[in-house]
Each structure stands twice: as structure tokens, then as C-alpha cells.
Amino acid sequence: MLGKQQILLVCVCVALLSGSALAAPPAEEIFRRMHMADSEVSFAGEQIAYIVRGGTERKVRRRVMHQAPNLLRVEHLFPASLKGELIVADGQNRWHYFPSRKEAIKIPQYSPARKRFLLGHRKELARRNFRILYHGEDHVAGRDVYVIELKCANAGGVARKFWVDTSTFVKLKSLQTYPAAGTTESMWFERIDFHPRYDKNTFRFTPPPGTRVVGPPAPGGGRALKSLAELNENAPFPVMTPSFLPQGYVWESGAIQERGGEQVVWTRYTNGVDNISLFQRQGGGNDHDPRRGPRGTVMWQEGGYHFIAIGRLPYETMVKIANSVR
Amino acid sequence: MKCKQVKRLINDYLEARLLAPERAGMETHLGACDSCRGTLRATQVAIQTLGELPPQQVSEDFWMKLECRLPDKSPMCNRIATGLVDWLAWPPHRLAAAGVGIAVASALLFIGSHGQRENVEIGLTHYQPSAAYVMQCVEQHAAYAGDQTMPELAVPDSLVRDGKSRD
Numbered sequence: 502m503l504g505k506q507q508i509l510l511v512c513v514c515v516a517l518l519s520g521s522a523l524a525a526p527p528a529e530e531i532f533r534r535m536h537m538a539d540s541e542v543s544f545a546g547e548q549i550a551y552i553v554r555g556g557t558e559r560k561v562r563r564r565v566m567h568q569a570p571n572l573l574r575v576e577h578l579f580p581a582s583l584k585g586e587l588i589v590a591d592g593q594n595r596w597h598y599f600p601s602r603k604e605a606i607k608i609p610q611y612s613p614a615r616k617r618f619l620l621g622h623r624k625e626l627a628r629r630n631f632r633i634l635y636h637g638e639d640h641v642a643g644r645d646v647y648v649i650e651l652k653c654a655n656a657g658g659v660a661r662k663f664w665v666d667t668s669t670f671v672k673l674k675s676l677q678t679y680p681a682a683g684t685t686e687s688m689w690f691e692r693i694d695f696h697p698r699y700d701k702n703t704f705r706f707t708p709p710p711g712t713r714v715v716g717p718p719a720p721g722g723g724r725a726l727k728s729l730a731e732l733n734e735n736a737p738f739p740v741m742t743p744s745f746l747p748q749g750y751v752w753e754s755g756a757i758q759e760r761g762g763e764q765v766v767w768t769r770y771t772n773g774v775d776n777i778s779l780f781q782r783q784g785g786g787n788d789h790d791p792r793r794g795p796r797g798t799v800m801w802q803e804g805g806y807h808f809i810a811i812g813r814l815p816y817e818t819m820v821k822i823a824n825s826v827r
Numbered sequence: 828m829k830c831k832q833v834k835r836l837i838n839d840y841l842e843a844r845l846l847a848p849e850r851a852g853m854e855t856h857l858g859a860c861d862s863c864r865g866t867l868r869a870t871q872v873a874i875q876t877l878g879e880l881p882p883q884q885v886s887e888d889f890w891m892k893l894e895c896r897l898p899d900k901s902p903m904c905n906r907i908a909t910g911l912v913d914w915l916a917w918p919p920h921r922l923a924a925a926g927v928g929i930a931v932a933s934a935l936l937f938i939g940s941h942g943q944r945e946n947v948e949i950g951l952t953h954y955q956p957s958a959a960y961v962m963q964c965v966e967q968h969a970a971y972a973g974d975q976t977m978p979e980l981a982v983p984d985s986l987v988r989d990g991k992s993r994d
Contacts, residue, residue: 597966606966608967715959715962715963716963716966716967760960767967776968778967778968780964794961795958795965798961798964798965800956800961809956809961811968
């Protein structure tokens with residue numbers, strides 16, 4: 502009898518253990534670990550990006566090489582017009598090279614510590630502003646994934662779904678829909694290897710001769726400024742900020758940059774998932790009406806300053822933000 | 828697929844940027860339409876000729892102006908374009924009346940402003956940032972979006988820009 506009880510107990514324990522091993526972590530935990538995976542897991546693979554905007558669809562194939570925490574190389578394979586376009590993050594700078602324009606945009610990277618801080622801050626905001634739903638399991642690139650969705654009541658119908666590797670928590674697929682912009686963006690890996698071996702030059706980039714390098718120096722002279730007060734102390738002119746931000750957005754940080762001998766103040770706002778950037782520089786006129794600029798920007802002028810606001814929000818909301826900047 | 832659609836997609840076709848169903852539709856149409864085949868050949872020649880030309884420097888605001896002329900342009904551009912098309916469709920007598928009206932208004936404005944030229948020039952001033960500056964801001968914003976290592980946001984910009992210029 503005792504033997505039977507012991508067998509039964511063992512069976513129950515095995516069942517419980519196997520059940521707990523198979524059960525998915527809570528959706529919030531999957532989201533948190535997905536955020537951190539970029540800094541913790543190295544991989545190499547081939548990825549498809551598929552974008553539909555205004556009825557036009559485009560497909561890009563690219564080779565992605567990543568070494569944690571912050572090295573990256575992206576080579577574009579298709580279409581032919583993007584071939585040769587390259588993104589390299591070498592740990593100090595992130596380069597985006599456009600061979601057709603003979604131009605490279607160089608943007609300073611944040612340190613891994615700074616990045617961790619930002620991600621931690623955003624994780625808390627995201628928890629407040631979004632509901633994270635678990636939609637079960639699926640397969641992407643021959644691997645098991647968890648499917649989660651971010652829902653936000655104030656996001657104007659924006660929908661985001663992520664397919665997250667069950668063992669590494671790397672995002673293997675994503676689908677983001679922005680109804681206001683009529684845009685759907687999706688990305689998925691067709692194959693991925695989590696034990697890549699890289700050549701020492703993989704994450705180095707030297708602009709080819711004749712390339713025009715554009716981009717600001719490190720923000721704030723290498724120092725990321727955090728508070729508005731600190732920014733105002735260091736900026737060469739009063740920093741203007743919006744009194745209106747969509748619900749859930751808060752101030753995140755600011756930076757002072759020098760571009761072509763001119764100072765530019767860049768302030769950033771976030772809701773934990775999406776960001777709004779505001780670039781302020783001297784030299785504007787008095788044509789205050791915000792207008793739609795290229796690449797989804799909104800531009801206007803106020804009190805001798807020129808502003809550019811960038812964010813994935815409906816145009817009307819961006820204009821409301823612009824009109825509240827003082 | 829109709830001729831209009833084929834002509835719109837010819838650049839994409841030549842650069843192998845079409846998805847399989849679109850490509851098949853193009854080829855079926857091209858096989859049966861002399862006019863579109865002629866356009867295709869002319870486009871090929873034009874691309875080849877342009878490719879042989881030395882690179883030209885364009886002004887800094889060239890891309891901004893060009894973008895204004897592309898599909899998915901700003902509402903202001905759309906309004907101007909739509910207004911112009913509507914205006915061209917007016918009947919001759921209405922056009923003539925509008926022309927006389929504009930001429931009279933211009934003359935009055937000229938007379939009125941002649942002695943006050945300074946005031947006219949003090950009106951709204953519009954500062955146009957360079958396209959390179961705007962591009963840098965956009966790239967920075969994209970790269971900053973969490974300084975994400977996975978650049979979902981890094982490609983779409985150039986991709987969409989590329990797409991726009993061909994649609």
C-alpha cells in the first residue's frame with residue numbers, strides 16, 4: 502500500500518514539474534525578457550521586413566548579425582535598389598551607409614549601462630500604459646515562440662504583436678499596425694542561429710573614400726542629459742517643451758548637439774513603447790503653422806527657433822503637440 | 828492589368844521590386860501590348876543613359892521639393908495640385924474672367940505695395956531646414972527608439988522613401 506502511495510506521489514510530482522516546465526511565463530515577463538534579450542543574446546539570421554503603406558507594399562530581405570550587448574551589422578539583400586545599404590553598430594557609433602548617395606549617417610550609441618537604464622524606465626511605463634496579452638504558442642523560423650500582444654486604450658488603434666523565442670526570448674517576428682498612418686510593418690526571421698561566429702571586422706565600418714559622413718557628435722558632449730533643468734543650464738538658448746502630450750507620455754531625456762556649428766536641442770518623450778522626439782534649433786522665422794514635413798515629421802517655427810517633431814502618432818495629435826510648445 | 832497600372836509599375840519591374848503576382852500580371856500585359864512594350868524599352872534606354880551620366884550635385888532642399896511632388900505628399904501639396912487641376916478644367920469664359928480678376932488684383936497690389944515695399948518684405952518668413960538636417964533627425968529618432976539593436980525602424984524609412992519615388 503505504502504509502495505502504491507509513493508508511486509502516486511512521484512507521479513503527481515512529475516506531472517506538476519512537467520506542467521510547470523511547459524507553462525508559459527506571464528505575458529509581462531515575456532515582454533520584459535524580450536526587451537532585455539537584445540542586450541543579452543547574440544544571433545545571426547536572415548530577416549524579412551514587409552511594409553504596407555498607403556496601399557503600397559514593399560518587401561526587404563536582410564542579413565542580420567548581432568553580438569550582445571550592442572554590436573550589429575545589417576546587410577540588405579533585396580530589393581536591388583537597397584543592395585549595399587548597410588547598418589553597422591560598432592559599440593561607439595551606429596552607421597547607416599547609403600552607397601547610392603555616397604553618404605553615411607553616424608549616430609553615437611548609448612553605453613550598455615545607459616541602455617539598460619532606459620529599458621528599465623520604459624518597462625515600468627509600458628506596464629502602466631499597456632495591457633500585455635498572451636495569445637499562446639506558435640512557430641517561427643523552425644523555433645517555438647510565445648505570441649504576445651500590446652494593447653493601449655490611447656494608442657489610436659495601434660496594434661502590436663510579437664512572436665518571442667521560448668528559450669532565448671529574442672523577438673523572431675513582429676507585426677505593428679498604425680491605422681492613422683495607414684501603415685502595417687512586419688518583420689520575421691526566416692532562419693536564425695544563436696551560436697554565431699564572427700570575424701573581427703564584422704562590426705567595423707570605415708566609410709569608403711568619397712563618402713560624406715553626416716551626424717552629430719555624442720549627445721551633450723558624450724554625456725546624456727536627463728532633466729529639463731540640466732538641459733536648460735547647458736543649452737545656449739531656452740529649451741521649449743510641449744504642455745500637451747498624449748496620455749501616458751512623459752518626459753524621458755534631452756541632449757544638446759552641435760551640427761555644422763549650430764546647437765540643436767533634442768528632447769525625448771515616451772510612453773514606454775513609442776517615442777516622440779523634438780528637435781529645436783535657432784534660425785527659424787515666424788511662420789508658426791505646423792506643417793507636414795518629409796518622413797512623417799511635423800515642422801514649424803516659433804520665436805526665432807525651428808522645430809521638428811517626430812512620432813508615430815496621428816498627424817492631428819502631432820500638430821496639437823506642436824501648438825503647445827512654449 | 829491595365830496600361831496605366833503597368834506604366835506606373837515599370838520602374839519597379841525593371842528593378843525586380845515587384846511581388847510575384849504583380850510581376851506575372853505585368854508580363855502578361857507586356858506580352859500583349861505594343862504601347863507598353865515601347866514604354867518599357869524607352870524606360871530601359873533612359874535608365875541606361877542616366878546611369879552613364881556623371882553624378883550631379885543638387886541643392887540641399889532638392890529632396891524636400893521633390894518629395895512634395897511625389898504621391899503621399901503633404902495635404903498642402905495635394906490641395907495645390909487638386910486646385911490646379913480643377914482650375915484647368917474651368918470653361919474658357921470662366922478662365923478669362925478669372926484672368927482679368929487676377930490681373931486687376933495684381934495691379935492694385937503692385938500700386939498699393941510700391942510705396943511700402945519694406946512692409947511687404949516683413950511678412951511671414953519661412954525657414955527651410957536642409958534635407959540632410961531633417962534626415963539626421965529622423966535617423967536619430969529611429970535609432971534612439973530604445974537604441975534598439977534590432978532595427979525594425981531603421982530600414983522602413985529608406986524603404987518607404989524608395990517606394991514613394993516609384994509609385
